[in-house]
Amino acid sequence: MEPEKTKVEPAQKFGTFLGVYTPSVLTILGLIMYLRFGWVVGNIGLPLTLFVVLLASSITFITGLSASAIATNMRVGVGGEYYMISHSLGLELGGAIGIPLYLCRTLSITFYSFGLAESLLILWPSSWGDVPSYLIQLLTAVIIVIITALSGRSAGLVLKLQIPIMAAVGLSFVALMIGVFSGELHSPEVSATYRTAPEGFWYVFAVFFPAVTGFTAGIGMSGDLKNPQRSIPRGTLLAVTTGAVVYLVIPFILSISNRISVDELAQQGVGVWVSLALFGAVFVYPGIWGAILSSAFGSVLGGPRVLQALASDGLAPKLLSRLSRKGQPTLATWVSGAIALAAVGLGNLNAVAQFVTILFLTLYVIINLSSAIENIVGDPSYRPTINVPWYISLLGSLGAIMVMFLLNPAACIIAALLELILYFYLRRKAMRKRWGDVRAGLWVTLARFALLKLRSHTSDPRNWRPHILVFTGDTRKRIGLVRMASWFNQNRGVVTACQVVPGDLKEQDLDLQQPREQMERDLKGNDLVAFSEVDVVRDFENGIIDIAQANGIAGLQSNTIMFGWSEKPQRMESQLRIMRAMAKTGKSCIITRINWRHEPGQQKRIDLWWGGLQNNGDLMLLLAYLLSLNQEWQGTKIVINSIVKDEKERETLEASLSNLISETRIHAETRIIIRPPGKEIHEIIHRNSGTADIIFIGLKIPEPGSEGDYAKKLSAIAEGLSTVIFVRNAGEFAGNLI
16 A cells, blocks of 8 residues: 555635735734833824834835735745745845845744733732843743744734734724823924934934834735735835825824823833723734734744745755645744744844834845845836836835934944855855746846947957957867957957857757857866857858848957868968958957967967058957966067068068067067078977967968968968968958057
């Protein structure tokens, strides 16, 4: 018999109200509302308090809009904000945000449990003496275990428990209104006095701002929603709006009661609410306890789901992505509970709480930035139901950054450094993404913008850069040719390695993907930065000419064609005919015979043979200079050689070359050779450049039909020498490059 498989029940899915709105609004209406609102009004007066609420709520509302825009453009899976960012800006940045997000949500469980424990111990009889510190920690640990057990068993049960919690918060609000309006009223305080906040306005703003955070609690439930694309924007924006309305009403109510003085109002603590609300502590304390408990539940629901998503993407052990029979991430929940339980040993989490707020704010920065970049890039796939202008999202990012520095500049810098370290670590791991993200679209947008700008600039020799199209054949055998092209390029232009496959696309079924992938592996394995392409041609010569004409775009067309040396005379003749055709299109040509034989300990030397008739000298000198900039060729001596008929011509040419070297600011030596009677050119080159590491020699365009004889002449020159590079400068700036 086969062993019975564990049956996993479909996880319960939630709608907008229970899945998004309830956890979000209860996280917003939390401790700050009870403990700090009176203090804010008492210090800065009603008008500035309303301004603070509007400014803080605007930042969160914009972030909510940005999150909604991203959510309506994709099917949001498990992980909430982490899922949206990693699928928008890439796995590395998603992980850099997701890991701190998980940790701060997990530490929030401890923080809120501490808060609940301390508030419950208000009931501790004074006749029993002071509350022992160990009792607070013990009660905190018990609370963590209880809420972790409830969350691990059923998310539905936890979310339903938030309904009576919401009722308790609502009752405390109603009790406050009745208590105020049943007594005498007076005009609200309108001036800022800073009675108990001498640090000033922005300090008060920084203290209040955490009251409006936490609206992403519902987004964290994305994997448990029936329709995330519908529920996330509706529930999130409704929760933010509800919080803003409540926070605009409460300061007005607090500021008009005659039952409490402005000095009493400016004190921190829950005493203001207890003094003003109907039946005092009877309705206020359950509201406070409910607000704290709901925030803890929000953290214990959201944190494990982020961990589950991180595990699914390979950023945490795969074991943590497993679901229980009821479809809950039970193991991730208990791991989160264990971390929260261990954090109880820290004793006081006030400093951690501020750091947690900073991390949440970095999340808001990235959410807004994701939306702005998606909008700017404008990929065809970006079609959100809620479209937020990029500058609005960018404004939300800047607002969140401002608040981060107001809260704690040091914590802000530490959080940013932590996320940068994680980003570069994940990037170094070269993690393979399994989805498209906005980064490709961003580079396409920037490239398009740059190309359009480049098109409007007139060509000038000063702006010339080597854009080299190198025909490699088998890249593994010709990797040295690509390396030479890369040395010439020196990250100043574009190198494209092209493999030509003989065949007919109309008649044959050819697999081009495999050679493309092999080329990419070869280039990457040799640390070479080059584009790769595989092209099918029916005829070598015509195919090469067609490829060379079509290669590139706008101001980045290839301007130099590069071949490797061929021992086959017919192939050499073909290359010379292609060179003639390329000259008509203004493209230069390089034929390279690689033969390294440098003696260890000797200074490397590059020899140029300057003819002066074909305008090849300037391109050869420029390529030699670019080659000498490479790390492997630093300190190389460049020697310009030329052959003359007599002494008078030698003196004239030597003065001309010395002046050229001075003007071009290229360090080189000159050597003018008077041609001995009866000596062939190739004999002179062999005698003087036999010990050079690289020899540059100019090419002429042979007359049609004479390619065979010219190929034999080139072979005679190259035979027995080290690496020889034949250069034909046929470009737009022939004779003007230096």
